[in-house]
Amino acid sequence: MLHEILLSLSGHPSPILRIDDVSSAYARAGISPAERDLLSSIAHLSDLHIKLLSYVSQVCASHPSMVSRAVATTIELVHLAEFQRKVLEVESTILREDAELVGAYSIVSLTAVVAEFTPWTRRMEWLWEVVQYMLKGGAGGEACTAPQLIGRLRKELQSGYVDIEETARSLVRSAEMAWLKQASAWILYGRLPTLEAEGFFIRTTDGENESKEYILEPSLLPSFVLPSTAASMLFIGKSLNHPRVRATLESGARGRDHVSAQLRELSRLTFPLESPSFSKAINSIRLSLSRNTLQDLLPLERVVEILQLFRDYFLLAKGEFAMTLTQEADEKSRNRWRRADNLAYEQRDGLSNVAVKQGEVTRVLARTWVAMGSMQGLHSEEDEGIELARDLLRLHLTKSKPATPLVLGSAMSRPSANTLATTPFRNLLFSVPVVLTLSEIPSPLDMFLSNSDLQIYTVINSYLLSIRRAHIRLTDLWKMTSLRRHYPAPPGPPLGSTRAGREQVVLLRNRHAYRSSVMRSAWVTCSAAAFFFAETEAYMQSEVVAGLWDDFNSWLAKGDTAASTASTPKTSARGARLASSKPDTPGSGADDEDIWLDESPTSEQPGAHQPAEPHATPAPRDPESLSTAHRTYLRSLSRHLLLTQTPFTEALYSLLVSVDHLVATVHRLHSTWSSMDLETDAGVLDAFSDLEADEKDIIPALRGLEESVRCSIGEVIESLRELELNSSFAAELEGDGDLDDDGAAFGGDGYVPRRIGGINRLLMKLDFGGWIGQREDAFADS
Template structure:
């Protein structure tokens, strides 16, 4: 009987233990304690048999390499240990060990089953784990991340035997998972077998060609560590694709050091230790191979281009683009007016098309080249911008729900408001984009470009409204007495005196009519000028100087530039000026732009190369701080501002229309040129009525925008966001801190706290400027003229 029990426990089904002992004869032969002991033996035997079958099935057919490794470890370690225990008990019986064999060679069943008392709980736990790994066919297959998380949670059960069993299986699971990681971070290859269970997978819709499935990450792997792994493997694939970068002996030595870095990890894996090892591998890769692929010169070159053209660092670019866009829109309307009514196809003759938008940008480059004159060839940044920048109509992109769920809240562009500032330049949605060159996409992503595009549309719309209002003062016939009274001797005659009196009465009447539009335009110009100066000088220039200083690795803080330097735009620069260091050097001095008569007393700045991922994280922090300080995350301000810009466009259009009507009236009265198809007096009356309505809307728009700023200055949530306590900002700062604390020699980037809505409000305190009485308008009119 004992031999039958031991055979059954070792995995051979036995009819002795399969009997339920419910018949009367069995009850008469066996006592109740013996029946309970046999039931326990049957339970252990069943668990052992099912575990053998299930682990064999998992090891042979499961899609996850980690699950196969755990199943194999279960069978080769724990079930083999149980087999050895059976042989040990059998050997003790055959040797007549006193611990099991009593007097008269009697072997108590209680003593035999007592030897297996510690295995019941372990086998039950292993069976639950096997069921977890190989569930029902209708359920999704077990994934490596879920299995590792479950095993790590089982370490906290409180049972010593379960803890030891779980610890051994955790080592097997994490060892198999780390082998997959090694293939990716050392060679840039996704595992051939079990790739569906790997958290990095090929994604053609992603700009890098690979994406992360965060659901397949174990709990101890932080998103920053996962992004570091993604960056390492993507960079290795990028290096392999470039034939100019060939690995040498030094790269092989670094590969062995990276392999030792992974082999020194202990199980169970610790999140900080794994992150430290991955960061060390990333920094080593950046200092050796990536420094040849992405030198500091190219990074500074593209950052300066983004600053000058997307953030309106070059004021002449914004001015030229605005002029070309207005000219294109006016030409479309003139063409539509010249067509016969029956030939007009709705708005088809008015709406600007893709080719015309691109042509406007090409003419802008021509204007900028003409402005440079003989120095145009030296401005290599302008040539680079001509090659990379594109102005086109945006195309709607549909992203998969899974990808949108993963990236939600991680992109800076998701926080930007949906106010359509891009509609103001051409009256249709138009965006300024950039074609990212191959090495630069290691730190510059499409979402970053979306942020730059939104900021550009925002700043350019304000600059455009400012320029269009100031251009009103160029209309001579509205601003001064035009045409002038006749000169002597005709002015002394009776007809000359009557002509002079008529012209003066006409000018006085029109000057009285235009007093209110001039005052409204002057107030709107003041609001736009102060707002633009705050956004450009204090916010954009302040944050950019600090970020540029950090990229250069300088130990000195750079102060803010004067207000004129930001609005006038920088002088033409060459690539030689941006060449602050070669890839093989660790430090280099910044270029000196001084003469012998003007010695340079500025401290020498030291440039240190950042690794691309640290640079990408810092750049994302820079953009996040920029959008927050520019108030692009608050619809309470952007919506009133957008409505104000619309009303300003309407005001400018009406003033130009009124000038055209008055010119036609003067031709009819003075020269006898009569247009039989128009009623100029009725048109003048309608335009003046519309002008009064638009003036009131502009005044309310300025008041609403100023009120929105005042509300933001008292909003605790907004102030907390600016201080870095807002949602999503701390997470990004933690990622940057993690990058810096694990070996970035140039330090951690923290955006500079610049600006302040209160500073802008002090300048926008209009007082009684918008009083509705005539005295208020007269006071403003006197100041204008």
């Protein structure tokens, strides 16, 4: 029987220990009840061993995760092999007739044999739970992912049992070592796994122009990887896959010399991996890559140049661009409708005559550049920013939602990104979705900017341009002279003194009095809307956009100063040139000035104590720090512009649409009255229109639109008041809401946006005109 017991423990089923087998009843007939109780524990252990051998082989052969396969291999080659050695050790002890197991007359105590294997029961049961979790521990009963398995094993380190803790520690080491090998291929060579691409924390997406973009999946990261560390790993791999960086590495110039040092940095890590040590190693690799490879590819002046382009044209620092673009777009829309009206009825083809096409949108932008060039007048110096904008900026017809969704790891958290992606303001410029974007992100600036960052700029541009456009269209109403005052003026003497002249004077005065009474409430409503847009635009541009840009630009200037100071000991002539330049001006250094220059060796030693210097400057920043700071800037800008607040954006969009309808109705009424004047004064008749009927239809519609605009203004102000009382939104503006729904944090490597005016400042200005949306009697017809 001992032979059967040892064989069954080695993984061979035995009829003596199988309870469900009919033939085992005869084999167990001569066994006493006490012996059966002892054999039941041996049978349980044997069954666990057999199942582990079978399922571990299945995991090693077919599991989609390399980490799970590594853990299964460790279970098979280490722990099950150790159990097999234990079986052989017991067998050897019995054969040697050792007194530990063999008593007098060569009698082997079954109790002693069972006691040798009792400590293995809890260990084998735990291993069986781990194998089951690898096969069915994921979502929907599927195979678990690498982060799920690593998290489960790290949690088991706190089980309280020494044997379980030691076993879990060995499995954690195997799992994290396998994961680190995958991550090392990405952070050292920029390679993605080919056999396990779906389970890796870096994914690729096909962006516009068939460009490949790498995105981060926080759900596929182990718990010891901090969000800032994950962002650094994403940046390192993206940089290594950049064409110019790859060409530099393959050419041998500043190539793979630093890889050995990085491998030594990773080899010094201990398992289980701890967040501080792992973050330190990744940060060291990032800085090494920046100093050895990236220092000549992306000077700070290029970064400042592209950011100034975004500030001028996407954030509307150049007001003439927004004004000219709005006027050209409106003129294009009016011309299309005018041509459609002039066609004979049988030649019209429905709405295809007024549908906007990409070529027309492109021509609108081209005419905008021509108009802006003519505005320069006799200036001798040509604006280089306009030339750069003319080369890079494009107006594109797009879908109602962006083709490439905003992703995590960009400037926004998931709820905020979804809110930005669905904002409808791009529909207002041409009545179809049109966005201002770049033709392409020029190299090597694509190491600093991503397509998601560009999409956020396009959303903000559509938002700000819609408000500016509504304000311009409202103020343009006052340019229609005949609606504001007597035009043409009544005839004066001597014609006005005649009988016919007096009749003409009375006719014109009565006409003006009637039309003034009709337009009085419309002018009040337009004035209220213009006041609202003027104050809202002043708040957003002067306090939010300008305030955050000045803060971020000064942060960039400090980095430029740090780079200049760090380069001083290397070249005395260059240091003299930099000393004579203005340190507060971004990009004011020499043309070959870089932002990643050699740092002091002592500054990299974590334990070195540096004496305080009166003129010490911060270390030069690497591209990943600049990119992260830029994402923080975009996140803060979107929040302070209230783009992430759906109730406000919906109410504002409804107001903008109502204002468009109101302006169009006023223009239609003006056109109708002008035609009636021609018919009355000059006898010019239009046989295809009934002007009196049109007037009767337009005036009630105008009253309804006035009411709609007033109600929409009230809804927008009410949503602002609700936001002012919203504690969670106030916490976001204060920087307390820097975590997204996956726990990813945002921060800018030393850059923290300064506090700027809140909603209460905007409400204080709007409350100055408290009659807006409050006193309906102020809008009543006199």
